Amino acid sequence: MxxxxxxxxxxxxxxxxxxxxxxxxxxxxxxxxxxxxxxxxxxxxxxxxxxxxxxxxxxxxxxxxxxxxxxxxxxxxxxxxxxxxxxxxxxxxxxxxxxxxxxxxxxDPSRTPAAAATVVDVAVREAVVAEIGSVGPALAQATAHHAYHPLDGVVPALYRAAEVDPDLGFRLLLRALKGYFVPISEARYERYLALGDELGLGEDVVDDRDFNIWSDLED
Incomplete structure (x- = not known):
């Protein structure tokens, strides 16, 4: 659906x-x-x-x-x-x-909302999981060791979310990166746009001008 x-x-x-x-x-x-x-x-x-x-x-x-x-x-x-x-x-x-x-x-008073069946594309799920793994060390460092707002367990929770629903897991990954202002490369940013497109997300979902993109950063 x-x-x-x-x-x-x-x-x-x-x-x-x-x-x-x-x-x-x-x-x-x-x-x-x-x-x-x-x-x-x-x-x-x-x-x-x-x-x-x-x-x-x-x-x-x-x-x-x-x-x-x-x-x-x-x-x-x-x-x-x-x-x-x-x-x-x-x-x-x-x-x-x-x-x-x-x-x-x-x-619509007669409507009974229910969760839409999650259809998981294995290749897309693997791509989302790979992106979590790739940026995971930087995200874990930024969250667990933040001077004012430390937070443990972000990367494992993202893995679990992506396994359940890659679309939501990907969006939660982006929000975590933006929330903690984790630096990302231009190449990673372009991959996020492409993966968002595969998931059927509009560009405005992926890039809402909250990323911390470094032009000289390499993956």
């Missing part, structure tokens, strides 16, 4: 929310859920479909609550810190899903 409302001209689904919840900073679960509701309402409610889909994929997966928390914290650079707020990762996703479901029901 094709994912609905994929080309919105912005980052989509959970990774879009991760980007938006940082600016302006919000503190507290109630304020965070207000951002979720505002995001779900974007594009006349179309964004809610993709956000719900991403949440259901992770909730139906074997990823632990800690995995989900780590992926969220990496992408947000701890701007909305689930760990500090004491919010369980899976509980947070369920609350996001409830908001999205309510928004979808405003347009």
């Amino acid at each position: 094709a994912q609905p409302h994929r080309h919105l001209g912005v980052d989509i689904g959970l990774t879009g929310l991760i980007k938006w919840i940082q600016y302006p900073p919000v503190d507290g679960e109630a304020a965070g859920l207000e951002v979720v509701a505002s995001s779900a309402d974007r594009f006349e409610g179309r964004f809610a479909h993709q956000l719900l889909r991403d949440c259901l994929v992770l909730l139906d997966s074997p990823l632990s609550s800690r995995d989900i928390e780590v992926l969220w914290l990496a992408g947000t650079f701890r701007a909305f810190d689930l760990e500090r707020l004491g919010i369980d990762g899976r509980v947070w996703l369920r609350r996001i899903a409830e908001v999205c479901t309510d928004r979808i029901h405003r347009d």
Whole structure:
């Protein structure tokens, strides 16, 4: 089943929310859920479909609550810190899903949203996993040893996400790199654009001007 409302001209689904919840900073679960509701309402409610889909994929997966928390914290650079707020990762996703479901029901009360079946292209999954492995040492260094916002376990959590859903795993990888402003080469950037194209993502999803690209960096 094709994912609905994929080309919105912005980052989509959970990774879009991760980007938006940082600016302006919000503190507290109630304020965070207000951002979720505002995001779900974007594009006349179309964004809610993709956000719900991403949440259901992770909730139906074997990823632990800690995995989900780590992926969220990496992408947000701890701007909305689930760990500090004491919010369980899976509980947070369920609350996001409830908001999205309510928004979808405003347009179609009879609809029962469900996760679209994930069709995994083995070659694409291997390409995403390879990119995680390639940039993994730099990402682990940037996250685990950050002076102010250290975070362990990002790379293993990304591997697990990519195994479940390469599309979401790839978008979460990009958000982690952007969140911690990890330097990447122009060659890597071009590979990300090509891989995004294979995944059916618009260029605006891959490159939202948040990358830290170094022209003299070599892979």
